[in-house]
Amino acid sequence: MKIAVDAMGGDYAPREIVKGSLDAAKEYGISVILAGDEERVYYELGGDNAGGLVSVVNAPEVVEMCEQPAAVIRKKKNSSIATVTRLVKEGEAQALVSAGSTGAAMASALLGLGRIKGIDRPAIASLLPAEKGFTVLLDAGANVDCKPHHLVQFGIMGYLYAMKILGVKNPRVGLLSNGEEETKGNETILAAFPLLQKAGINFFGNVEGRDLFRDTVDVLVCDGFVGNVVLKTVEGMATSIFKVIREETTRNRLARMGVVLAGPALKGLQKRIDYAEYGGAPLLGVNGISVISHGSSTGKAIKNAIKVAGQLVENRLVESIRDSIENANIYGAGDRHALGVN
Amino acid sequence: MKIAVDAMGGDYAPREIVKGSLDAAKEYGISVILAGDEERVYYELGGDNAGGLVSVVNAPEVVEMCEQPAAVIRKKKNSSIATVTRLVKEGEAQALVSAGSTGAAMASALLGLGRIKGIDRPAIASLLPAEKGFTVLLDAGANVDCKPHHLVQFGIMGYLYAMKILGVKNPRVGLLSNGEEETKGNETILAAFPLLQKAGINFFGNVEGRDLFRDTVDVLVCDGFVGNVVLKTVEGMATSIFKVIREETTRNRLARMGVVLAGPALKGLQKRIDYAEYGGAPLLGVNGISVISHGSSTGKAIKNAIKVAGQLVENRLVESIRDSIENANIYGAGDRHALGVN
Numbered sequence: 039m040k041i042a043v044d045a046m047g048g049d050y051a052p053r054e055i056v057k058g059s060l061d062a063a064k065e066y067g068i069s070v071i072l073a074g075d076e077e078r079v080y081y082e083l084g085g086d087n088a089g090g091l092v093s094v095v096n097a098p099e100v101v102e103m104c105e106q107p108a109a110v111i112r113k114k115k116n117s118s119i120a121t122v123t124r125l126v127k128e129g130e131a132q133a134l135v136s137a138g139s140t141g142a143a144m145a146s147a148l149l150g151l152g153r154i155k156g157i158d159r160p161a162i163a164s165l166l167p168a169e170k171g172f173t174v175l176l177d178a179g180a181n182v183d184c185k186p187h188h189l190v191q192f193g194i195m196g197y198l199y200a201m202k203i204l205g206v207k208n209p210r211v212g213l214l215s216n217g218e219e220e221t222k223g224n225e226t227i228l229a230a231f232p233l234l235q236k237a238g239i240n241f242f243g244n245v246e247g248r249d250l251f252r253d254t255v256d257v258l259v260c261d262g263f264v265g266n267v268v269l270k271t272v273e274g275m276a277t278s279i280f281k282v283i284r285e286e287t288t289r290n291r292l293a294r295m296g297v298v299l300a301g302p303a304l305k306g307l308q309k310r311i312d313y314a315e316y317g318g319a320p321l322l323g324v325n326g327i328s329v330i331s332h333g334s335s336t337g338k339a340i341k342n343a344i345k346v347a348g349q350l351v352e353n354r355l356v357e358s359i360r361d362s363i364e365n366a367n368i369y370g371a372g373d374r375h376a377l378g379v380n
Numbered sequence: 381m382k383i384a385v386d387a388m389g390g391d392y393a394p395r396e397i398v399k400g401s402l403d404a405a406k407e408y409g410i411s412v413i414l415a416g417d418e419e420r421v422y423y424e425l426g427g428d429n430a431g432g433l434v435s436v437v438n439a440p441e442v443v444e445m446c447e448q449p450a451a452v453i454r455k456k457k458n459s460s461i462a463t464v465t466r467l468v469k470e471g472e473a474q475a476l477v478s479a480g481s482t483g484a485a486m487a488s489a490l491l492g493l494g495r496i497k498g499i500d501r502p503a504i505a506s507l508l509p510a511e512k513g514f515t516v517l518l519d520a521g522a523n524v525d526c527k528p529h530h531l532v533q534f535g536i537m538g539y540l541y542a543m544k545i546l547g548v549k550n551p552r553v554g555l556l557s558n559g560e561e562e563t564k565g566n567e568t569i570l571a572a573f574p575l576l577q578k579a580g581i582n583f584f585g586n587v588e589g590r591d592l593f594r595d596t597v598d599v600l601v602c603d604g605f606v607g608n609v610v611l612k613t614v615e616g617m618a619t620s621i622f623k624v625i626r627e628e629t630t631r632n633r634l635a636r637m638g639v640v641l642a643g644p645a646l647k648g649l650q651k652r653i654d655y656a657e658y659g660g661a662p663l664l665g666v667n668g669i670s671v672i673s674h675g676s677s678t679g680k681a682i683k684n685a686i687k688v689a690g691q692l693v694e695n696r697l698v699e700s701i702r703d704s705i706e707n708a709n710i711y712g713a714g715d716r717h718a719l720g721v722n
Contacts, residue, residue: 169620182558182566216524216608224524224605247609248616263566264609266558267589267602271610274590275617278511 041347042122042131045074046100047138049334055137056082058340063088065341068348071131073097073121097121101138107145119143123150126326133327133347135318137335143328144180144321151326154356156363159188160323161262162330163199164269170253174200174209177262178269178319184261186229189213190237190368195322195359196257197239202353203346204256212245212255214264220244226261234259236367317342320350322359327351383689384464384473387416388442389480391676397479398424400682405430407683410690413473415439415463439463443480449487461485465492468668475669475689477660479677485670486522486663493668496698498705501530502665503604504672505541506611512595516542516551519604520611520661526603528571531555532579532710537664537701538599539581544695545688546598554587554597556606562586568603576601578709659684662692664701669693 043059045052052074059070060083069091072079076096083092099117101110111120122134123146136143144160153160161177176196181188193211200209213234215223220231222244234241242255247268249255260268317339318331327350331343350356385401387394394416401412402425411433414421418438425434441459443452453462464476465488478485486502495502503519518538523530535553542551555576557565562573564586576583584597589610591597602610659681660673671689673681692698 169623179558182564214609216521216605222524224603227605246616247612247614248619250613251616251620260609261566263558263569264606267556267606268609268613270589271592271613272589272617274588274593275614277590278593279621281511 039348039351040069040071040131041344041351042071042073042095042125042134043340043344044118044122044134044136044138044143045072045079045094046097046118047136047143048331048340049137050336051137052078052082054335054337055340057337058335059092059344060086060088061337061341062344063091066345066348067091068344069093070344071095071122071125073118073125075100075118095121095125101142105142107139107141108149110142111146111149119146120150123147123328126328127151132351133329135329135331135340135343135347137318137331137333137340137343139333140179140330143330147321147324147326147328151324151328154323154325154360154363156366156368157191157195157323157359159184159191160321161192161195162265162319163196163322164265164319166250166269166272168251168253171206171256172204173250173255174204174257175250175265175268176257176259176322177265179262179266180321181262182266183263184226186226186233187368189226189230189259189261190233190366191323191363193234193237193239193241193257193259194362194366194368196259198358198362199320199322199355200256202355202358203349206256208240209256210242210254211239211257211259212242212249214258214260214268215244215246218244218246230259233369238367317344317346320346320355322355325356325360327356381690381693382411382413382473383686383693384413384415384437384467384476385682385686386460386464386476386478386480386485387414387421387436388439388460389478389485390673390682391479392678393479394420394424396677396679397682399679400677400684401434401686402428402430403679403683404686405433408687408690409433410686411435412686413437413464413467415460415467417442417460437463437467443484447484449481449483450491452484453488453491461488462492465489465670468670469493474693475671477671477673477682477685477689479660479673479675479682479685481675482521482672485672489663489666489668489670493666493670496665496667496702496705498708498710499533499537499665499701501526501533502663503534503537504607504661505538505664506607506661508592508611508614510593510595513548513598514546515592515597516546516599517592517607517610518599518601518664519607521604521608522663523604524608525605526568528568528575529710531568531572531601531603532575532708533665533705535576535579535581535583535599535601536704536708536710538601540700540704541662541664541697542598544697544700545691548598550582551598552584552596553581553599553601554584554591556600556602556610557586557588560586560588572601575711580709659686659688662688662697664697667698667702669698 097118099114125131163176164178200206318329321328439460441456467473505518506520660671663670673685
């Protein structure tokens, strides 16, 4: 298996990207193709290539954060993001990983790999740590304005993701709303509810923000605006809580000692809410595997993103979505169908 | 000053409501009128009336959680929520507090007190603890579908709330979006942005979920669907974090000792994210003061909600909104105006 990695994307590129790629190759035996400014990438590799598992493709064009994503992909064919996408499209790699601009990664996947037939809007699927295991949140930011049937497509893709990648048997899919009752929701949610009931997945009904952390559902469906707000709220709260603990313990010696003793517990907590542990979020619904990593990804995050990409390839998630969506009842017309998986 | 309190609303009514009312009367010298099933309220009072500050009005009709809010208000005129609303409308009390159904409290305020002229959609304003002080989040759940000009009205009300109640000079008002740039947002957010720029308040621009906890803005505007999801996400995460800490420390004796030593720091943190500390969220935009408390309010939450209601009366927030909204430029027509406050 080969994973194409965007060596130039992210706040700590190329250093941390190269580091994470070497670690993934050594730890998981995955072949990695690094696309980026050759000279800088080789410098970071420092002569190491993980026993031949890591190779380099020169992609010297630089993408600026302010550039229009679609224009970048069309004009800068030798940028690192366009290059990793091309490697996947041409079958030289089975998946790509990028910590660069989310917009550019999305545009690149949409234009370069194309949508799976039957999927109108590819969605970003993020994993959030819950009390038991994880909750898949999608769309985590790809589509800010969604129609009810888009949410149904997200539900089907999330269902397959939780089953194939998290190993959940018949995953429970919830619709994120402002109350548990069927009558709760804005116009889009109210219209999506009956469609999800008929979509052939294990639809749980409406769930609330607090259910993200509980063992209520395995998949949480929302539009990309709400998903982005929720994700950044959780991230912000986690950062803020650890900052408060640090500040309080700096002022108080006993408390500081306490935190040292409570270390493993707090570390466990921190680990659970650290995005770097989960590496990256796949863009589901495109004809290929594209894993988008956090802009501030460290080597650890990249290593884990490469691992996630590998799991997506092995478990043939793209093929599953393709097969299931063809037969899916997305618009509420016709009868209940089976996804062929339940 | 007199505050009318719904003695029968909430999971722990009437016991905790009565307890909180007695405490508020004794601690802040506020007169409280308790509306509810006379017999049960007197039983809970146990002969105490805080030196004459607490009185009782009989309101025997019971509202069930499943009843349609508007129907309740029309038909059950002797329910506790209808009674406290009437007391405010008739001037016998200056504000009301209820921990009962949010829908019933809202319907009651809308039908009984009416909207302030110029406000189309009253909004619930919640306080969230930030790194320095608080962030006002509105709408926290009253309106699930909003038009751009509703968000402008929320911005103006939040601005006045932060200024009058939190004492912030020229509060910064942010629009909750999926990115900081002006180009980010769903259709409603994109349309609200230029209107907020012209609304005569200190509009900061778009902010993200993580800014809830930072010192970026004082007021965060969103629709009630997003507000509700964000609020419940924060609440759920706080509950989950303390549960994880408890579990981890039960397994590990050293960690348990650590948590005891770190106690003040963790307690400080818990206090900061405990909704009971803030008591209740006012429904802004109605002709009167209505403070909605959490359904699971304890005596402490009710005591604090009564305190908040008292501050709203003293600082004449309803009058401020009434004066400001009359001159406000909400629809983007005409020139920049001054709210008369900055």
